[in-house]
Amino acid sequence: MKLAARVSQVTPSITLAIAAKAKAMKAEGIDVCSFSAGEPDFDTPAHIKAAAVKALDEGKTKYGAAAGEPKLREAIAQKLKTDNGLDYKSENVIVTNGGKHSLYNLMMALIDPGDEVIIPAPYWLSYPEMVILAAGKPVIVQTDASTGYKITPEQLQKAITPKTKLFVLNSPSNPTGMVYTPEEIKALAKVVVDADIYVVSDEIYEKILYDGVEHVSIGSLGQEIFSRTLISNGFAKAYSMTGWRLGYLAGPVEIIKAASTIQGHSTSNVCTFAQYGAIAALEGSQVCVEEMRQAFAKRRQVMLDRLNAIPGLSTAKPDGAFYLFPDISKTGLKSLEFCNALLEAHQVAVIPGVAFGADNNIRLSYATDMATIEKGMDRLEKFVRSRI
Numbered sequence: 001m002k003l004a005a006r007v008s009q010v011t012p013s014i015t016l017a018i019a020a021k022a023k024a025m026k027a028e029g030i031d032v033c034s035f036s037a038g039e040p041d042f043d044t045p046a047h048i049k050a051a052a053v054k055a056l057d058e059g060k061t062k063y064g065a066a067a068g069e070p071k072l073r074e075a076i077a078q079k080l081k082t083d084n085g086l087d088y089k090s091e092n093v094i095v096t097n098g099g100k101h102s103l104y105n106l107m108m109a110l111i112d113p114g115d116e117v118i119i120p121a122p123y124w125l126s127y128p129e130m131v132i133l134a135a136g137k138p139v140i141v142q143t144d145a146s147t148g149y150k151i152t153p154e155q156l157q158k159a160i161t162p163k164t165k166l167f168v169l170n171s172p173s174n175p176t177g178m179v180y181t182p183e184e185i186k187a188l189a190k191v192v193v194d195a196d197i198y199v200v201s202d203e204i205y206e207k208i209l210y211d212g213v214e215h216v217s218i219g220s221l222g223q224e225i226f227s228r229t230l231i232s233n234g235f236a237k238a239y240s241m242t243g244w245r246l247g248y249l250a251g252p253v254e255i256i257k258a259a260s261t262i263q264g265h266s267t268s269n270v271c272t273f274a275q276y277g278a279i280a281a282l283e284g285s286q287v288c289v290e291e292m293r294q295a296f297a298k299r300r301q302v303m304l305d306r307l308n309a310i311p312g313l314s315t316a317k318p319d320g321a322f323y324l325f326p327d328i329s330k331t332g333l334k335s336l337e338f339c340n341a342l343l344e345a346h347q348v349a350v351i352p353g354v355a356f357g358a359d360n361n362i363r364l365s366y367a368t369d370m371a372t373i374e375k376g377m378d379r380l381e382k383f384v385r386s387r388i
């Protein structure tokens, strides 16, 4: 069979592949400690589930508007105003099948063949693939531990060409957990405005922050940057709703309209009754978000202390998300070799940094219970000590 050329240009998700392998080993009865999944281990809060059940019972089971239920679009616009200082109306918002799909819709709406999209590495692995699927050109800017894995304004400036259309900013970051300071965001915003390009700010981890660190949404820093900003966000991480597939894109009306047209011909609307769960998530008590954040904070400290006690690993302390990103270069192994050997010999699943454009690192998710963290760190320590 001759498949479309675009298929050979994209790589299947390594994260999903490793998570699937760990799951399959578990199903065979093997005692696997998995730190691979990018999802909270908590159940969706009860009041959110109840709102979706109620909507289902009330017959909210039909097609809806492609851009989302009007009440949810309004609730999102309100959230963006109160939480993020962004002056959007519902017409600036489209509800999508997860944060991932909001970014995909954006690439389809904005990127022409040959358009360049600047992506700092380490990056969330779907960004470059989505750009390629839109026939654009991902321009990867390498960062390292010396800048906290953050792109500097000078690096951004240097990467911009007449073909640059979009800059992808992700703070807090997957995979590093790093959070840009308000000053750093301000400096990047200036480069974006001066170059007259767009920025998409992926804020899906905005609620998962530690040690009093603040999240600043780049679009809130003035009218000039606001008009060039797209916000991608979703319900998966903050409200433990990964399987619900609920996210959104916010930005200038013309882009949102274009994304709605594309969505209208691909997925139509997001599951109607699920959207009522999202309304409850935004309008209900936020205590559940804080409780999960506090649990992540405890796990982060335990995992970080354990990693720092392993000679040969070097791990920066991140301020957000639920990942640690140790440098493994002293083991002499590249990330994929490291991950395969660790999984086969010690039954610990972690993600190779090569998937995120950083082959000297591995990503561990601490969105799992404390007992698994302790057991997994014992095994990881044994493995690393045997290598150095």
Ligand SMILES: Cc1ncc(COP(=O)(O)O)c(C=O)c1O
Pocket: 038, 097, 098, 099, 100, 101, 124, 170, 173, 174, 202, 204, 233, 234, 235, 236, 242, 246, 247
């Ligand atoms: C940085 C980042 N953006 C977007 C997403 C997409 O999340 P979802 O499509 O589940 O809402 C993820 C999920 O892992 C992520 O890590």
